[in-house]
Amino acid sequence: MLEKRNPIPVAEAIQKVMLYAREGEKERVPLTEAYGRYLAEDLYADHDVPPFDRSPYDGFAIRAADSALASLDHPVELEVIETIGAGQVAAKAVAAFQAVRIMTGAPIPDGCDAVVMLELAKQYERNGKTYISIKRPFRSGDNISFQGEDVKKGEVLAEKGTFINPGVQALLATFGYSEVKVAQKPKIGIAATGNELLDVSEPLVPGKIRNSNAYMIQAQVLRSGATPVDLGKLPDDPDQCLAAIEQALPDVDFLITTGGVSVGDYDYLPVIYERLGAEVLFNKVAMRPGSVTTVAQLDGKLLFGLSGNPSACYVGYELFVRPVVRTMLYSSTPHLYKTKAILLEDFTKPNPFTRFVRSYVSAQGGQLYASPVGMDKSNIVTSLAKANALTVLPGGTRGFVKGDLVDVWLLDSEEGSAQ
Amino acid sequence: MLEKRNPIPVAEAIQKVMLYAREGEKERVPLTEAYGRYLAEDLYADHDVPPFDRSPYDGFAIRAADSALASLDHPVELEVIETIGAGQVAAKAVAAFQAVRIMTGAPIPDGCDAVVMLELAKQYERNGKTYISIKRPFRSGDNISFQGEDVKKGEVLAEKGTFINPGVQALLATFGYSEVKVAQKPKIGIAATGNELLDVSEPLVPGKIRNSNAYMIQAQVLRSGATPVDLGKLPDDPDQCLAAIEQALPDVDFLITTGGVSVGDYDYLPVIYERLGAEVLFNKVAMRPGSVTTVAQLDGKLLFGLSGNPSACYVGYELFVRPVVRTMLYSSTPHLYKTKAILLEDFTKPNPFTRFVRSYVSAQGGQLYASPVGMDKSNIVTSLAKANALTVLPGGTRGFVKGDLVDVWLLDSEEGSAQ
Structure with a gap:
């Protein structure tokens, strides 16, 4: 029987x-419903980031060569011929000793190759024209975010199986995924x-x-x-x-x-x-x-x-x-995230079978510690609420004592392990 | 200006x-919609757990005193007068040298005070009656899960503000919360x-x-x-x-x-x-x-x-x-979970301001390590997708080098810190 x-x-x-x-x-969902799902296809860049050379600061776009001789004693004067905000494109050609007032994120006007931060330029009017004076030289490329310096078009930015967290959601928006192919x-x-x-x-x-x-x-x-x-x-x-x-x-x-x-x-x-x-x-x-x-x-x-x-x-x-x-869900690391922690209690009872002890893992000073939660009787429901890990004690051993480094499998981690 | x-x-x-x-x-939601929400009220036990003395094993409920003289050479014979499954209650009174066949989770019959596991009893028929023989004594209380040994009625099992994870959901079900008051x-x-x-x-x-x-x-x-x-x-x-x-x-x-x-x-x-x-x-x-x-x-x-x-x-x-x-959401630990990790890269540039460096924290051998993800230029969107932590480097310091123990604030942890 x-x-x-x-x-x-x-x-x-x-x-x-x-x-x-x-x-x-796979299924398609609107981007606004993508958070918390898993990518069913690789996410790639549909354009360079930045998509054009742009200013990371509020300031003035200049031709670096014009500033070569600038110093505290001999400031260089530049005429400000135009103002462009983010989303605008310069309309005028920039000639020698001219500058363009430029906002954060705006494209660098043709001919300019450096940006002077607002606080480093002294601005004034004369005869109805606007000028700045600068007191130090700038090199070509100073204070410019160059096209493609973050991401090149076609680059794979997140692989299929990736959990869509806020950062991935930002990438999806940046690269025009108004709909996202996610795992059903x-x-x-x-x-x-x-x-x-x-x-x-x-x-x-x-x-x-x-x-x-x-x-x-x-x-x-x-x-x-x-x-x-x-x-x-x-x-x-x-x-x-x-x-x-x-x-x-x-x-x-x-x-x-x-x-x-x-x-x-x-x-x-x-x-x-x-x-x-x-x-x-x-x-x-x-x-x-x-x-x-x-x-x-x-x-x-x-x-x-x-x-x-x-x-x-x-x-x-x-x-x-x-x-x-x-x-x-396309994960290549489908198992619980596995790591190690220092055991905070004795487990001296030998057991022929591998034990999975409901535990609370905390980090103190960069070190992980595992505390069993509640008595480890398998019919106790209350300890599950406090567990964020399983401490894994292999069978056939003589037991474990406080201070031992033991295997822990984390329950709440969005990440996983391949094995 | x-x-x-x-x-x-x-x-x-x-x-x-x-x-x-x-x-x-606060709002009420059905238990099936409670996962992932936050308790708006303390969760307390509406009854003892176990709610009655019960058997943790399949076996036979006995009166321990009857087994006092049992040994390998002189087994004790008990008559099995009834069988009860989980969810059933014994109908008969158990007299001296009688036993009840009992399933896991079934209530201990009145008069019995120990359970013999199925594999430790030899069962046989004689004259239309069922008997078992046992070869060792049992003490009163052996193999019994006692009423209230896990949880006492009225006990607070999870405080308001608790994230409803699968273990909390199990508690809610156990204690009859078919609707749950959660934070709006x-x-x-x-x-x-x-x-x-x-x-x-x-x-x-x-x-x-x-x-x-x-x-x-x-x-x-x-x-x-x-x-x-x-x-x-x-x-x-x-x-x-x-x-x-x-x-x-x-x-x-x-x-x-x-x-x-x-x-x-x-x-x-x-x-x-x-x-x-x-x-x-x-x-x-x-x-x-x-x-x-x-x-x-x-x-x-x-x-x-x-x-x-x-x-x-x-x-x-x-x-x-x-x-x-x-x-x-009623949390008493509303801030990001704060801990420490060993820095895996140099950050020698001094900065008057506190830096929050997008980082990937991993656990190796029980120790947390922080790797900055991507270049730390504040206009780079791509690194956010891979970050699971912010490494916090206080301003006014001389910089940090690989191997330094630094503060990390975890982004994906359901737990938080009070400060």
Whole structure:
């Protein structure tokens, strides 16, 4: 009656899932809706930046040669023949010892090759004409932002898969992307199992708990860049359950179920997978929490059977679902961002399985520190709210002590890791 | 003609703005829309967790005293009188040397005080009755998750201002928050100034550039948790401009303008502030980029005059607007998350003003490192896309060299700093 399962290492389990990861579809959105999405194509420059030689300051555009002999004792006088603002173009030709009053961002008039900042020029009128005097020489090119010095036309500025942050949004605007090709959001079906589950709006009754996993996963789906599709609670009857899943599958990219994957009498997901004709990739992983995490595939579509235990469910999503979501979003670094931190508490209990300890990582003086949050019992929901990382303690070791440098996988980082 | 401005230190400028920061309004949203919002009220437990003594494993609930003499040589036999799944409650009273088959999450039957895991019990049938034998003693409380051991009813689990991440969402579900009181998103009007600005969909023409700041700020507004209100481009005429601002103000919590705050002939924001009757809090900050950043207040409503230079505009938002937004969202840590990192490049040029260097901070071996991204010329838009931090180099120093531990303010962190 008690099914024997063979636990596989975490890395191997992730690898098995990633065999089915593929890039997703694209869609066009207006630039005003691009923030927070992922580029589905490389972003390239449609013009040089700056697009023309321009002034970075308010001041006067001059011919540098005219200023060659300027000094404190012998200022050089230039006639100001025109004023141009940003967005305007000089109308007149600039001759020897002439200058143009120029605003920040305005194009350098033909013939001029330097800009004198406003505060370095003394301006005055004489006989109805405007003059400036300058007391030092300028070299050709002084105070000019040259065409293309920031970006050359055709340059790739951000690769597909890039998260559209405010800086990328600015680039998109600069280069005329009034519409942006972004990755379509994968649709992820979420179904809960468990006779003990009440909906969030139901009052508590003896023996029952509210369904928190579905709401938690929904938020994890959103955080990872996908769209949750709420499939409610699966019916208790295997036939109805099978029918519900078969009906839901065509409309989603992945299906997540929570609960029902253990070896208890009421854990019927293994039966469902069998009746669906799905191939089970693994049904036991050498990790805590989440050892019963089960993943199957049906015609290349992944079915994630996450544990009904909230912490195990949470970890299962981040380890196995997030990377396939991010791959659909064109990321080349689809896994959680991996780094190291100094452990702030002892973890001396040896464990044959790799532990994923919900942790809060903080930076002090440029050094990262990891504090486990709450007791690490896998049924504690409250610690998830404060965790921003998983501390990864490999199995088969003698435990870890305060001060050890340990692996941490960051949960909130928009960046990821390739492996 | 050249107005003299008195630069104030960055910290003082921030302080002057924060005098006008206030908490915002609240609204109710369904739990399914709560992810990514901010709690407007403390989240407290409406019941103990676990809500009853329950089994963390599949197994058998027993009376521990019955197992006192169990050993390998002298197993103890118990009669299994009932089976209860999660969500069910035991119907029978358990007498001496009786046990109940129990599933993960099910309530411990009255009279039982320990759980034997499935794999530690040998189960068999005899005369139509089910028995188990166990080969070791159990103590009272073994393998029981006790009522309230995770959370006690009434406990505050997350304070107002908390960002609703997947873990908080799980808590909200667990404690029956089918609707959640969240902070209303502040509405921020964004208007661009500058005759040189083309809309993103317009083709480039000589002397003009596309308006990237409005789109960048729009994304910054979203990242900080607020709602952007696009007010387009301000008209060139001061009267029309004044009218446009007066019309927009009642509908927004803050107004941001980009450009027009410098001392050029076409920088008319100072005039507008004067005609509005707004009090200018400062119009020069001892920082680069963004020294011309101007902030005014009118009847307590903040008017942010950010520089038209993209990098200065970006920094101005994060330093001055973000903390007032986060304060409206009830955060007690409204400023950018501040920490330190090891500088990976020399910055030997001394500067009287504090520099905010767009940087990429990475973690290697538990240590944070800061690399400036792109050349640090304030008119370079491309480096903003890759920046995830501002390296802060105080003015009045002799410069910084590779290997120095410097201040970094993180841009993408959901967390913040109190100061």
